Amino acid sequence: MFFPISDDNPSNSSPLITFMLIGLCLFVFFLQILSEMNPAIYYNFGFIASNFFNSESFIGSLIPIITSMFVHGGFAHIIGNLLYLWIFGDNVEDSMGRIRFIIFYFLCGASGAILQGAVDPTSDVPMVGASGAIAGVLGAYLLLFPRANVRCLIFIIIFIQMIRVPAFLVLGIWILGQFFSLPGSLDSSGGTAYFAHIGGFLAGMILIPFFKKTNVRLLQHKNSLAWETESGFNFSQKKSKLKNNDFLELNIHLSFDNFRFYNKWLKTLKDVNKVMSKNSMR
Numbered sequence: 192m193f194f195p196i197s198d199d200n201p202s203n204s205s206p207l208i209t210f211m212l213i214g215l216c217l218f219v220f221f222l223q224i225l226s227e228m229n230p231a232i233y234y235n236f237g238f239i240a241s242n243f244f245n246s247e248s249f250i251g252s253l254i255p256i257i258t259s260m261f262v263h264g265g266f267a268h269i270i271g272n273l274l275y276l277w278i279f280g281d282n283v284e285d286s287m288g289r290i291r292f293i294i295f296y297f298l299c300g301a302s303g304a305i306l307q308g309a310v311d312p313t314s315d316v317p318m319v320g321a322s323g324a325i326a327g328v329l330g331a332y333l334l335l336f337p338r339a340n341v342r343c344l345i346f347i348i349i350f351i352q353m354i355r356v357p358a359f360l361v362l363g364i365w366i367l368g369q370f371f372s373l374p375g376s377l378d379s380s381g382g383t384a385y386f387a388h389i390g391g392f393l394a395g396m397i398l399i400p401f402f403k404k405t406n407v408r409l410l411q412h413k414n415s416l417a418w419e420t421e422s423g424f425n426f427s428q429k430k431s432k433l434k435n436n437d438f439l440e441l442n443i444h445l446s447f448d449n450f451r452f453y454n455k456w457l458k459t460l461k462d463v464n465k466v467m468s469k470n471s472m473r
Contacts, residue, residue, distance in 0.1 A: 193343040193356055193364065198278055199415040200339040206281035208289045212296065213273050216321060219261040220269050228265075236262050237317030240308030253301070260300045262319040272321045278341070279332045280325075286335055287402045295402045299327020299391045306390030318384050323391035326369075330395025333362045335403070338413040354420045357413070366392055 223232055238259040246252035263269035284292040303323020308314070332339075340355035369388045400409065 193341075193345060193361055195274070195278055195356075195361055196342045196344060196353070198282070198336075198339055198341045198358065199355060199413075200282050200336055201414075202281040202285035204285050206284045208292050208296075209276060209280035209284050212280070212321070213276060216261050216263065216269060216273060220263055223262065232262060233264075233317040233319055237319040238304045238308065239317050240312050240314040242315075243305075243308055244312040256301050256304050257297060259304065259317070259319045260297070260321045260324050263321075264319060268320055272325055276321070276325045276328060279328050282336060282339075283328050283331045283399075286331070286399075286407045287404060291402045295331070295395075295398055296324045296327065298398060299330075299394045300324030302327070302394035303384070303387035303389075303391030307384045307387035310386050318387065320384070320387075322384065323387040326388045326391035327395030327398070329362050329365065330392040331399035331402075333359060334396055334399050334409050335407070336411050336413075338417075339411070340413055340415045340417050340419075352420055355415055355417055357417050 223229075226232060236255065236258040238255045242255065243252045263272065283295075287295060300321065300323045303326060304318060307318055307323070337357070337359040339358045341358050341361045343354055343356045343361065345352050345354050345356075366389070369385045369392070372383065372385045373389075403409075
């Protein structure tokens with residue numbers, strides 16, 4: 192299992208819009224916490240398919256699409272979304288400029304929301320989250336930097352190792368997972384909006400050739416070696432060159448201090464999420 196942390200693909204400018212989007216999402220989520228995750232927020236600011244397709248006002252139907260991108264359903268939801276935006280957003284923003292990036296971001300989010308809504312236009316279940324817009328960022332990144340390397344945590348039994356994985360593999364596994372999970376979007380009682388993820392991702396791939404700067408090429412080259420770990424070990428080496436204890440040493444190289452840190456971090460997230468779940472059920 193790959194858990195992305197960062198990429199080896201530095202941007203040429205400060206990603207102000209990416210930072211602003213992350214900040215706005217965190218600010219709105221803080222307000223949600225203060226309200227004890229009041230469900231009314233989802234109905235007031237979320238995207239509801241039945242309202243959208245039955246709306247007589249075009250502008251009025253677009254407002255919930257925008258507001259829904261800043262509301263999230265819980266800690267895991269917002270952390271997962273913002274982590275991917277943090278990793279991949281700066282390069283995509285850099286490739287097209289700030290104004291174009293804002294337009295691109297919201298177009299991808301709207302595409303995802305409308306596709307999800309089109310699956311069941313009569314649904315009155317609110318959809319929230321920036322997943323569709325961020326999926327568009329991932330789709331654009333895949334076409335721009337397919338061979339860039341993403342630094343990922345890889346879990347091997349009880350050991351954790353940092354390894355560089357090609358972006359096309361990380362993002363390819365992600366989008367395939369969305370397709371395989373599509374039946375979950377057909378549940379009228381709610382769940383993960385996988386159609387929104389796919390719609391946003393495809394929109395990003397379609398729009399990036401038109402939004403990128405003219406001097407920015409698609410399918411750019413990588414900046415580092417793939418499959419290289421933090422210890423310098425390269426998984427792409429031939430098996431014949433590996434010593435018997437290389438694999439064991441590779442895993443042990445990541446100290447147990449790091450293992451305890453990540454384990455404690457994950458446990459803290461679970462504990463906080465349990466507390467929030469109890470509060471939201473009041």
